[in-house]
Each structure stands twice: as C-alpha cells, then as structure tokens.
Amino acid sequence: MSKNRRSRTSRRADPGLGGEVTWTPEAIRALGASTNLHTAAQIFGLAMSTAYLLAKRGQFPVPVIRVGTQYRVPVQPILAALCLESGHDQPP
Numbered sequence: 001m002s003k004n005r006r007s008r009t010s011r012r013a014d015p016g017l018g019g020e021v022t023w024t025p026e027a028i029r030a031l032g033a034s035t036n037l038h039t040a041a042q043i044f045g046l047a048m049s050t051a052y053l054l055a056k057r058g059q060f061p062v063p064v065i066r067v068g069t070q071y072r073v074p075v076q077p078i079l080a081a082l083c084l085e086s087g088h089d090q091p092p
Contacts, residue, residue: 025084028075035078037064037071043078 023043031039037060041051044061054060055071062077079085 025079025082028078028082028084031075033076034065034072034074037073040064040073040078043082 021042028043037051037055038048040060040062041048044051046054051060052071055064055066058064060073062073062081065072065074076085
C-alpha cells in the first residue's frame, strides 16, 4: 500500500525532463521574499546534507534564518550572490 505524500518544497520541474530543476533568474525571482533551504540548495547546486551543515555552521553562501525547526533563505541575497539583483540577466 503506497501513501500519497506531499512534497515540502515547490519544484519548478518539467516532468518530461526527468524531474530536473532548471533555475532561471525569473524562476528565482518568482519565489517571493524567501524560500526554504532545500530550494536554495538546489539553486546553488548543493547537496542537502551539505546545505544543512553549512546553514548550521553559519557558512551557507547567503544568510539563513532559522524559524523554529525550519530554515528560511531570503531571495534577494540569492540574487545578489548570483549577480542577478539588478533585474538584468546578463552579466556586464
């Protein structure tokens, strides 16, 4: 008997592409003000175990906010770290 589980993260994946997530600047901006650690780790290409370790040590590539038992990551610092904060997708 299989259980129907709901994912904790919202993934922007095309099911026809094997579930791989491609994070475009527009998709990152569409996350809103903050996202969860899993999504931020995907954006930076980090494994979840590495992401949790870095967050716990305060060494994640951008600031991480702990809210109870969850981590939240502001989107603006992600855009800044990827040089995408100005709204221009092409580097100068």
